[in-house]
Amino acid sequence: NGKLGLDTHPLELLLYHRRSSILRGTVDEKADTLKRLLEKWVKPVLRIYLKPDNTPTGVIRLHHRQAEELDLYYLFNASEHFMETLIEIRGEVLRVEEWGPTSGEQVILDHWHANGNTYLTQSFDRWQGKLIVAQTKVKKPLLA
Secondary structure, X not given: OXXXXXXXXXXHHHHOOOOOOOOXXXXXXXXXXXXXXXXXXXXXXXXXXXXXXXXXXXXXXXXXXXXXXXXXXXXXXXXXXXXXXXXXXXXXXXEEEEEOOOOOOEEEOXXXXXXOEEEEEEEEOOOOEEEEEEEOOOOOOOOO
């Protein structure tokens, strides 16, 4: 009902020191406001933009895992259309590769750094998945 009692509101517990607010308006207006607030507070490790306009897209699905000095990104085009994308990885990575999901072939990808982030372009066929691997730190020697 929007009224707070003496007990802490569960959303305030979730957000720690942030205030909780009741969003007003239509469902679409509430969704837009919530999306804008979450984009301000939650920084994703990877963002994908559709070319040529570089508009953000949610059509390319992302699954991220971290293993020692590597970040593993499984990207999947969940649409029926071919897509040219710009991929933004938060932070500057040393090396970016694409690993073939069936062959295991490793291909070094061209990338560049700007604004403290790493960028690369990728093409996706319809229903295509790709495993992108970013090396974030210098590899430690196996034997010292």
